[in-house]
Amino acid sequence: MEAVRLIGQKLNQFIDYKTEQSIINKLRTEGCVFAEEETQLLTSEASNIEVLMSMVEKRVSGLPLEYVLGFTMFCGIRIEIEQGVFIPRRRTEFLVEQAKVLACPNDIVLDLCCGSGAVGAAIATDLKKILLHSVDIDPVAVRCASHNITKIGGHVYHGDLYDVLPHSLRGQVNMIVANAPYVPAESVKLLPREARLYEPKVALDGGKDGLHLHRIIAEKAPHWLVSGGHLLIETSERQGAKTFELFVKAGLITKIVREKELDATVVIGTKPC
Template sequence: MEKTVGNNTVTYIVNKLRSAGCVFAEEEAQILVSEAQSLEDLLKKVEWRADGFPLEYVIGWAQFCGLRIEVERGVFVPRQRTQFLVQQAQELACSGDIVVDLCCGSGAIGAALAAARGEIMLYSSDIDPIAVRCARRNVTKFGGQVFEGDLYKALPQWMKGHINILVANVPYVPTKAIELLPLEARLYEPHLALNGGEDGLNILRRVVTEAPYWLAPGGHLLIETSERQAPQSFEIFTNIGLTTKIVRDVEWDATVVIGTHTSFV
């Protein structure tokens, strides 16, 4: 409804968002205007955003790897840094590969991989019913399937020893650090998708420990972590027998640990 919104209204929205602490108030105002169905709808969306709701919840989608990923309240919002994880997985994936996205949240990683690589067999899973419902809207359009359950328990047994690419953006925020996150994350996003335990690596350990049983020979496990946690994550990978490396992108402040399964369990 851009054509029907005057400059005064846009200025009002920008000022309201800026006073609420939105760093990119001008850009967000334009997005809200473009997504609103009516002036009433626009003002309602502005109020939600000013109250601290993540922009992605307000408009119903997040931009990720060139895709519009549908999101809803209660699902983890895909971070731009996670595009680096997608890039790393994309470089390793081949046509026909079985690709699994654990802790899939909205399904953004799997959807982006399927969009980029085309002919892969994509399976995603999450323990949260809200995430599963949301992921199905994003993943099935690329021919993927979504399972609900706790990590590997969600996967069919036939996958054991056959997964070529296993990606996981696991929760990795230490429990006590959650209170230091931006307000919109700690108030509105599910703590289940953020809380990685005392050192932030509890879920990572569980994923890595079982990975050799699920990966095909030569298969790869890729997990996003923080730069600070990378050395300990590297040790967890190598202790389980994976050939491991750490890759990092400074611009995105993104760190990914990659482990390759070079032998049978």
């Protein structure tokens, strides 16, 4: 659970020790492993006791903490989250780290399957001067991403991958990043309960082999990248070799990088000069 990584503020004045312990016990009874941290976070965001108890009830019902809070922290920045939007995972911070190594100021960066816009926002916040374009097919995600992206000067598009981009970007993009779904359709049912019940299937289901979107993104990437431009896609260790093959087939100079502690795998392709 990503939001428990936040550092909560001290408990507000309206909650006493007895109430605090009652909330902690209630959350723990319902299986919240980080009940103390969650209580602190909920209390720091609630404006009064009524709002707090409403938030607690939503959390106890099984609603992911990030939806209850309305935000999560990703790469050290606050990302607004609304119910029905894919919740950024900590392992995806590795994708951002790899992108920041390769990106330069004034680069044009394209974030496909952007969800909440967390990946693009994290890259743009750190590098300041990149020109960010983010795309998602889910209207709820686009609305959420707009809150996180437009305030830093980025552009958000509603549609299917490259189809909705301005034609003027063709051959001008320095970097494409994508946290596209890579879970095979039959394996979606094996995901954690919170993901299966509350997160959009379109953000989880990668098609029959989990590579449907990876295949399209890799195949079309060279048409949008400048010479020497990069494509970075998050995948799983299991799927990494298959995504690697898709990059090579698209004519990209390809490598796989992995971070074991986060269980994070990223395939990086470079368009030959």
